[in-house]
Amino acid sequence: xxxxxxxxxxxxxxxxxxxxxxxxxxxxxxxxxxxxxxxxxxxxxxxxxxxxxxxxxxxxxxxxxxxxxxxxxxxxxxxxxxxxxxxxxxxxxxxxxxxxxxxxxxxxxxxxxxxxxxxxxxxxxxxxxxxxxxxxxxxxxxxxxxxxxxxxxxxxxxxxxxxxxxxxxxxxxxxxxxxxxxxxxxxxxxxxxxxxxxxxxxxxxxxxxxxxxxxxxxxxxxxxxxxxxxxxxxxxxxxxxxxxxxxxxxxxxxxxxxxxxxxxxxxxxxxxxxxxxxxxxxxxxxxxxxxxxxxxxxxxxxxxxxxxxxxxxxxxxxxxxxxxxxxxxxxxxxxxxxxxxxxxxxxxxxxxxxxxxxxxxxxxxxxxxxxxxxxxxxxxxxxxxxxxxxx
Amino acid sequence: xxxxxxxxxxxxxxxxxxxxxxxxxxxxxxxxxxxxxxxxxxxxxxxxxxxxxxxxxxxx
Numbered sequence: 001x002x003x004x005x006x007x008x009x010x011x012x013x014x015x016x017x018x019x020x021x022x023x024x025x026x027x028x029x030x031x032x033x034x035x036x037x038x039x040x041x042x043x044x045x046x047x048x049x050x051x052x053x054x055x056x057x058x059x060x061x062x063x064x065x066x067x068x069x070x071x072x073x074x075x076x077x078x079x080x081x082x083x084x085x086x087x088x089x090x091x092x093x094x095x096x097x098x099x100x101x102x103x104x105x106x107x108x109x110x111x112x113x114x115x116x117x118x119x120x121x122x123x124x125x126x127x128x129x130x131x132x133x134x135x136x137x138x139x140x141x142x143x144x145x146x147x148x149x150x151x152x153x154x155x156x157x158x159x160x161x162x163x164x165x166x167x168x169x170x171x172x173x174x175x176x177x178x179x180x181x182x183x184x185x186x187x188x189x190x191x192x193x194x195x196x197x198x199x200x201x202x203x204x205x206x207x208x209x210x211x212x213x214x215x216x217x218x219x220x221x222x223x224x225x226x227x228x229x230x231x232x233x234x235x236x237x238x239x240x241x242x243x244x245x246x247x248x249x250x251x252x253x254x255x256x257x258x259x260x261x262x263x264x265x266x267x268x269x270x271x272x273x274x275x276x277x278x279x280x281x282x283x284x285x286x287x288x289x290x291x292x293x294x295x296x297x298x299x300x301x302x303x304x305x306x307x308x309x310x311x312x313x314x315x316x317x318x319x320x321x322x323x324x325x326x327x328x329x330x331x332x333x334x335x336x337x338x339x340x341x342x343x344x345x346x347x348x349x350x351x352x353x354x355x356x357x358x359x360x361x362x363x364x365x366x367x368x369x370x371x372x373x374x375x376x377x378x379x380x381x382x383x384x385x386x387x388x389x390x391x
Numbered sequence: 392x393x394x395x396x397x398x399x400x401x402x403x404x405x406x407x408x409x410x411x412x413x414x415x416x417x418x419x420x421x422x423x424x425x426x427x428x429x430x431x432x433x434x435x436x437x438x439x440x441x442x443x444x445x446x447x448x449x450x451x
Contacts, residue, residue, distance in 0.1 A: 089448075123400055123404065124405050126405050129445050130445050133448070134448060160444055197451060198449050199449065226446065227450075228407070229407030230446055230450060233408070233439065
């Protein structure tokens, strides 16, 4: 590692950690979740980054070379399409196969867990996932024990390790050669989301809340230790950077406040508190609007989360959570896609003026940045953050 | 989704990180001539990998 890259790495890391610890760093950290935007920037099709690990990783090389980012979320495509083809995973559709080469991947939601599955799931979720869920979502597993299913299982395991190894190797380059700092180093989910996203789906869970609420609660209770384990296992012992939880069905008004307090919040709170007790902070990536729930979120241990603002009222978030948790956000993605650089700069300036003065603030877009964002607007965001975000 | 694919569980209430408990495997192995702690540690490490693979298809 060259001296200047080491210095850059240390500056960025110190800046990021200071903000998360509610301190005033030298500058407001810039943390952008640059996803499919980075494929466009690197000149790759979506098919290329979804299917080819080296190109997916190369997108980040180009980003780190071309933009002054304090952290990076890693390779833009989380899901390796080749691995999904190997097992015949049917819940994701990818560019270049079912979709045009530059179409964003799509999630095909169904009730992959039936209402009748609750008891078996609650009794032993791990075994139920392998025996019942995986044959449903993987076409290659349609006949468990068959030659096709056995080959797919081998390819699936090898594929997942291949992807993990490629990403790990890439960090061996991003940190020393580009001064790249990870946005997060672990992943988990809110237990309600685990149940409501890939298992029961939105329509299934909404009916369950009325038809079998006790089963929902029992399933969520069963998920809590698994979601804690998954988060800590993915951290691999790394404790400085946060654990990423993308929060989905907890946004208002998927659930009404009574349902949220009864079904969503208690288990999420337990998971986050367990991470914090183990020394791991959570990046509370609150997609959508969480304004009605800010008072409850304030119950979490001080500094245990970074509260990310998407459509939540930023002023309310600052008023209720400021001084207790670092806050991040929230340049609207619509502005990055359809606005002008001057509008972006003005928005960033206002965010910094109104919410960053005391420290404990990270500038970011409102949500993950897809290919519709204009490069000049990303550059405007970064320029404004550097111009106005000096303490 | 059809009910035909429903399968009965082999184990009940497995803790996180476990797919086939060491206690079950130990019975099947019979006499262990060396240090069982080494075999247990290695068994459980690969158990955790398998567990993470399985749950990786749910946590999306």
